[in-house]
Amino acid sequence: MTLIRNGFILLCLIALSSAASVDSYEEAKIQLEEYIQNKKTEIDPRYRPLYHVAPPVGWMNDPNGFIYHNGEFHLFYQYYPYDSVWGPMHWGHTSSPDLVNWKQLPTALLPEEEMCFSGSAVSEGDTMILMYTGRRDTDDEPFFNESQYLAYSDDAINFQKYEGNPVLAESPNGSPDFRDPKVWKYSDDYYVIIGSKTLDNRGRVLLYKSKDMKSWEYLTVLGESDGDMGYMWECPDFFELDGKFVLLMSPQGLEPQGDRYKNVYQNGYIIGSFNYDTNEFVPEVPFQETDYGHDFYAATTTEANGKRYLLAWLSMWEVPHPEDTDGWAGKITLPRELSLVNNRILMKPVEAMENLRENIAVDENVGSDEEHEFGKAVELLVDSDLEQKVDLLLEGRDGGGKVWLRWDPGVRKVVVDRGSGDIRQVEWSPIGSHTWRIFLDASSLELFCGEGEVVFSSRVFPLGGWKLTNQSPQPLRIKAFNLKRSVPE
Numbered sequence: 001m002t003l004i005r006n007g008f009i010l011l012c013l014i015a016l017s018s019a020a021s022v023d024s025y026e027e028a029k030i031q032l033e034e035y036i037q038n039k040k041t042e043i044d045p046r047y048r049p050l051y052h053v054a055p056p057v058g059w060m061n062d063p064n065g066f067i068y069h070n071g072e073f074h075l076f077y078q079y080y081p082y083d084s085v086w087g088p089m090h091w092g093h094t095s096s097p098d099l100v101n102w103k104q105l106p107t108a109l110l111p112e113e114e115m116c117f118s119g120s121a122v123s124e125g126d127t128m129i130l131m132y133t134g135r136r137d138t139d140d141e142p143f144f145n146e147s148q149y150l151a152y153s154d155d156a157i158n159f160q161k162y163e164g165n166p167v168l169a170e171s172p173n174g175s176p177d178f179r180d181p182k183v184w185k186y187s188d189d190y191y192v193i194i195g196s197k198t199l200d201n202r203g204r205v206l207l208y209k210s211k212d213m214k215s216w217e218y219l220t221v222l223g224e225s226d227g228d229m230g231y232m233w234e235c236p237d238f239f240e241l242d243g244k245f246v247l248l249m250s251p252q253g254l255e256p257q258g259d260r261y262k263n264v265y266q267n268g269y270i271i272g273s274f275n276y277d278t279n280e281f282v283p284e285v286p287f288q289e290t291d292y293g294h295d296f297y298a299a300t301t302t303e304a305n306g307k308r309y310l311l312a313w314l315s316m317w318e319v320p321h322p323e324d325t326d327g328w329a330g331k332i333t334l335p336r337e338l339s340l341v342n343n344r345i346l347m348k349p350v351e352a353m354e355n356l357r358e359n360i361a362v363d364e365n366v367g368s369d370e371e372h373e374f375g376k377a378v379e380l381l382v383d384s385d386l387e388q389k390v391d392l393l394l395e396g397r398d399g400g401g402k403v404w405l406r407w408d409p410g411v412r413k414v415v416v417d418r419g420s421g422d423i424r425q426v427e428w429s430p431i432g433s434h435t436w437r438i439f440l441d442a443s444s445l446e447l448f449c450g451e452g453e454v455v456f457s458s459r460v461f462p463l464g465g466w467k468l469t470n471q472s473p474q475p476l477r478i479k480a481f482n483l484k485r486s487v488p489e
């Protein structure tokens with residue numbers, strides 16, 4: 001597949017014999033794909049996901065450019081292929097017909113004078129346009145410059161950077177932190193929001209408008225920290241959901257408060273109303289975390305067929321990434337479908353996840369102290385009496401990581417405990433279903449409570465498949481499915 005494509009690119013290059021710089025960029029792309037194919041054979045598969053998007057080799061962070069284009073979903077990501085730690089950013093690329101089965105595509109953007117930081121995509125007929133932050137090193141304080149760049153594609157595989165880059169050279173207040181453009185079209189205009197900060201270090205999101213994505217008019221500050229909401233707002237997103245508007249972002253610098261904000265950085269949202277005539281966003285519900293797990297950042301959304309889908313980086317900055325000794329690091333959460341109920345975003349795994357069920361592994365009342373063993377890819381449906389304690393241990397069949405999922409009827413909190421006090425917990429008041437839906441893959445756990453009013457996404461590193469032990473004082477009604485592989489090895 002890749003050999004054929006590389007051969008095709010090579011032929012095109014010879015046929016076109018274009019300018020030297022184009023040649024060398026195209027040549028670098030070909031060499032990179034060869035490097036990835038070769039390097040892949042050295043990866044240790046013990047923690048490789050079977051149904052989550054992960055980089056073929058090397059490092060991944062934020063999801064980028066999530067878009068439905070010509071009948072397929074495209075997902076890009078912050079990518080450094082040459083090591084399993086962060087390095088000069090590329091854009092990795094995958095696509096999917098259904099948000100479940102993913103195929104690897106050639107790296108979409110390579111750094112040149114600029115590193116290709118986070119951004120987004122729009123679909124215009126057969127053309128896909130990427131808008132991303134070009135980050136350049138500079139000689140003077142603060143030694144970096146962030147401005148906004150474009151790249152175009154007519155085949156959704158090969159992307160050409162716009163020769164007029166950057167299209168947005170600087171922030172209105174001169175802050176060098178000016179990144180992660182999220183672009184969308186409304187009526188005949190493009191809008192973009194960009195993460196930035198005030199000169200006294202309060203996170204903010206800026207709103208711009210354009211007819212062509214090349215020339216932009218600054219409109220307003222869409223949202224801004226009052227001083228308690230962090231020093232930088234990264235990866236903003238803005239969308240309508242069930243009659244309200246949602247400003248989603250990844251604030252940095254929130255202080256831990258009780259059970260909240262325990263990760264290094266946060267992801268969450270403000271619900272409000274917005275008027276395209278005045279460009280005013282009026283917050284109505286204060287900031288809430290999107291997901292309560294240990295590893296969730298840089299969430300981003302797209303809309304298709306009238307539905308709003310969200311996914312995020314299933315990892316975190318400044319924490320150990322045990323898979324990095326295996327030649328890769330980072331993965332993306334399951335895509336979730338969003339709805340707004342009682343001033344809260346509900347997240348459910350996309351419906352097509354049910355197509356991954358291969359067979360039923362367990363379907364019974366599992367008594368106290370009873371165990372069951374599974375492979376690496378499992379979906380569990382767990383029902384319990386919420387007036388009694390729940391204590392479900394999930395661990396590696398051959399050792400490695402452990403995690404306890406607990407419910408305490410006294411305080412009515414769901415707890416995800418990775419041991420040694422590494423706990424995330426939150427109150428849960430079911431609005432409908434009382435079922436826990438749990439997705440286990442090699443090196444991750446996602447717990448969806450009830451209708452998706454409480455969700456945890458956490459990395460766990462079991463070895464040799466999963467083992468479940470019911471440590472609750474009550475039997476648990478458990479249905480388990482083995483899941484099929486849906487991503488490349």
Ligand SMILES: *[C@@H]1O[C@H](CO)[C@@H](O)[C@H](O)[C@H]1NC(C)=O
Binds near residue numbers: 145146166174175176
């Ligand atoms: C970043 O570089 C652009 C030129 O590409 C320049 O116009 C802009 O002023 C620089 N931004 C800062 C904050 O210095």
